Amino acid sequence: MISHILRDARKYEETMEKQIGKEARPEFHLSARIGWMNDPNGFSFYNGKYHMFYQYHPYDCQWGPMHWGHAVSEDLLHWEYLPVALAPDELYDMDGCFSGSAITLPDGRQLLMYTGMVKERQNVKVAESRDIQTQCLAVGDGIDFEKYKDNPILEEKDLPKGSSKYDFRDPKMWQKKDGSYCCVVGSRPEDGSGQILLYTSTDGFQWNFKSILIKNNNRFGKMWECPDFFQLDGKWVLLTSPQDMLPQGFEYHNGNGTLCMIGDFDEKAGTFQEQYNQSIDYGIDFYAPQTVYTPDGRRVMIGWMQNWDTCGQRTRNVLWFGQMSLPRELSIRNNRLYQLPIRELEAYRFHKVGYQNITFSEVIELEGIKGRRVDIELTVRPADEQNIYHKFAFRFAQNEKYQTSLSFRPREAILKIDRKHSGSRRAIIHQRRSKVNSEDGKLKLRIILDRFSVEVFVNDGEQVMSAILYTEQSADGISFFADGTVNMDIVKYDLIM
Numbered sequence: 001m002i003s004h005i006l007r008d009a010r011k012y013e014e015t016m017e018k019q020i021g022k023e024a025r026p027e028f029h030l031s032a033r034i035g036w037m038n039d040p041n042g043f044s045f046y047n048g049k050y051h052m053f054y055q056y057h058p059y060d061c062q063w064g065p066m067h068w069g070h071a072v073s074e075d076l077l078h079w080e081y082l083p084v085a086l087a088p089d090e091l092y093d094m095d096g097c098f099s100g101s102a103i104t105l106p107d108g109r110q111l112l113m114y115t116g117m118v119k120e121r122q123n124v125k126v127a128e129s130r131d132i133q134t135q136c137l138a139v140g141d142g143i144d145f146e147k148y149k150d151n152p153i154l155e156e157k158d159l160p161k162g163s164s165k166y167d168f169r170d171p172k173m174w175q176k177k178d179g180s181y182c183c184v185v186g187s188r189p190e191d192g193s194g195q196i197l198l199y200t201s202t203d204g205f206q207w208n209f210k211s212i213l214i215k216n217n218n219r220f221g222k223m224w225e226c227p228d229f230f231q232l233d234g235k236w237v238l239l240t241s242p243q244d245m246l247p248q249g250f251e252y253h254n255g256n257g258t259l260c261m262i263g264d265f266d267e268k269a270g271t272f273q274e275q276y277n278q279s280i281d282y283g284i285d286f287y288a289p290q291t292v293y294t295p296d297g298r299r300v301m302i303g304w305m306q307n308w309d310t311c312g313q314r315t316r317n318v319l320w321f322g323q324m325s326l327p328r329e330l331s332i333r334n335n336r337l338y339q340l341p342i343r344e345l346e347a348y349r350f351h352k353v354g355y356q357n358i359t360f361s362e363v364i365e366l367e368g369i370k371g372r373r374v375d376i377e378l379t380v381r382p383a384d385e386q387n388i389y390h391k392f393a394f395r396f397a398q399n400e401k402y403q404t405s406l407s408f409r410p411r412e413a414i415l416k417i418d419r420k421h422s423g424s425r426r427a428i429i430h431q432r433r434s435k436v437n438s439e440d441g442k443l444k445l446r447i448i449l450d451r452f453s454v455e456v457f458v459n460d461g462e463q464v465m466s467a468i469l470y471t472e473q474s475a476d477g478i479s480f481f482a483d484g485t486v487n488m489d490i491v492k493y494d495l496i497m
């Protein structure tokens with residue numbers, strides 16, 4: 001039996017999506033079927049397909065009572081929408097089914113764990129009401145899900161002393177080699193900052209508090225949202241999205257930021273010892289990433305290619321809002337998280353145009369290099385090593401009216417993205433600078449454009465900068481600029497799905 005709230009949402013999205021033409025969506029980034037999308041949820045491989053659920057408010061292009069949207073894919077680039085998976089239709093989740101994760105049970109069913117949100121209604125003024133958050137389960141066959149009879153399965157009584165029942169969300173489960181399950185959940189301790197809690201289960205249904213995996217101690221923002229915790233290249237990695245972050249040097253400029261910690265996990269004690277930390281993305285629009293372990297042994301991450309600080313920038317009356325990042329293959333090198341576009345993308349690269357050893361010291365365009373759905377690899381270096389150039393710029397999504405640019409100042413090793421002329425409703429946040437590794441003025445970039453986004457992979461994935469743009473599609477020019485003399489190799493492919 002499905003509830004009328006879920007049935008209505010399913011009917012609504014099926015009818016309304018017809019109004020959105022193919023051209024009005026990204027080509028290979030998953031976007032909201034209709035209405036609003038935020039965090040990726042339940043990213044998993046189930047019955048031969050990748051499943052991606054997402055925070056979803058079908059009825060508006062603004063955040064609202066959260067449902068779980070749903071899509072599947074075989075290559076993580078072509079997505080097929082499935083009906084809404086979860087709707088806020090029970091007493092324990094009536095104000096929203098917040099973020100969570102998915103695993104496969106031994107009997108072949110798919111298990112979802114999500115945060116049920118209910119606004120506190122008793123003895124409080126509406127303006128002061130807060131969200132009570134608990135963890136809930138739903139079991140299904142990859143399309144239809146039944147909420148578990150004993151929901152919520154984790155609530156206030158399962159919290160360590162002093163932790164807030166108002167900030168307890170975003171469970172990410174995984175299965176251990178011995179068949180038992182673990183789960184990390186974001187939480188807020190007494191100090192008002194964040195912490196990650198670890199829970200364990202033998203069957204996926206009965207969960208017990210194990211330990212505080214790690215405490216923020218007010219170092220990186222406040223509340224830690226959307227944790228993910230996994231092994232990678234012999235280390236353990238904690239990804240989380242802290243709210244209210246302040247910049248530290250060139251790290252953590254996003255307000256609602258992203259944090260990657262690399263370290264060791266004491267499984268017995270259930271504690272994580274962090275050794276290195278960094279931003280996950282150094283651009284403008286990226287938040288709440290989640291990973292999946294693929295059947296061929298890759299750890300692949302997708303984030304919400306948007307950020308709470310920037311999501312006001314599109315016109316209000318649109319049919320969809322919110323898209324996911326490109327899936328990225330993760331690895332650890334030099335104690336850092338490296339990200340590369342999934343290799344599946346290479347099958348869709350056509351019309352190769354390349355130039356080697358182009359030297360220039362002004363604005364140039366190159367025959368055959370343009371487009372808004374392209375994969376570009378370029379390397380720049382000084383033409384004269386004794387006389388390093390001052391600035392190199394790559395300008396794209398360009399016509400007489402618009403342009404977005406990536407500019408690089410080798411002397412400071414700063415790479416800047418600037419999308420102030422990219423069709424946004426108003427200039428809210430349109431620039432981000434990042435310190436990059438560059439020796440003697442050399443820099444390597446891979447730039448991936450889809451209709452409404454740019455993702456820049458710096459130095460073979462050492463850093464990534466993501467940003468969305470709404471520049472009209474006819475603005476497809478690309479040009480290059482040098483102050484000083486730059487030498488460049490470049491290859492461009494059209495991405496055709």
Ligand code: FRU
Pocket residue numbers: 038039055066098099115169170225226287288
């Ligand atoms: C992160 C977040 C999560 C929450 C969800 C609600 O973007 O705030 O913590 O579960 O969004 O939509």
